[in-house]
Amino acid sequence: MKVLMINGSPKDNGNTARALAEMCGVFEKEGVEIEYFHVGNKAISGCTGCAACFKIKKCAIDDVVNELALKLEQCDGVVIGSPVYYAAPNGTLIALLDRLFYSTKFDKRMKVGAALVVARRGGCTAAFDQLNKYFSISGMPIAPSQYWNIAHGALPGQIEEDGEGLQTMRTLAANMVFLMRSIDLGKQAYGLPEKEKAVRTNFVR
């Protein structure tokens, strides 16, 4: 089992990193391999809508997004963590995720997805919902926890005071491991569900 963990904070050791580390503890105990990617302060362009990816099967802007695409293809599950910025995920992370999910044409179905957000105070569920959209449009089951995957803290390290938030991350990791293992068994027993040719109905009248 392999999990790709994406830290969408510009900070190396901020609260997002700490929340992800809490999940890593569980993954390590369960023998799950971890591939960690930190968005940091890289200059990552947003999607330009050029549609070249339909032909070349990767992003025309050849940067970390294409490197990450290979890691996404190989993993059984992906965790996306972000600080809340104006009640949304960090903008650089969104630029990366738009391009990553749009430009990769391989089958993502049944890779388990989990999003987590950290914030000083508000906007958590809006940011959390936005991240989950990448999974649900991709046929990726979303791992649950005991609460929405939120932890609170402003300055780096303040998340330590949010015992419930950290426990939510541990539960999330444990449930994610269970789901990945169950899906692996299910795939061996039944294979992936049959897939219809996609119907695209645009709302242009």
Ligand SMILES: Cc1cc2nc3c(=O)[nH]c(=O)nc-3n(C[C@H](O)[C@H](O)[C@H](O)COP(=O)(O)O)c2cc1C
């Ligand atoms: C530009 C910016 C916008 C922010 N917007 C919010 C917000 O909408 N709600 C909130 O509770 N905290 C907000 N914060 C605080 C961060 O979410 C909080 O400090 C978080 O712990 C940072 O995570 P990190 O240490 O992983 O970077 C904002 C911080 C910045 C820099």
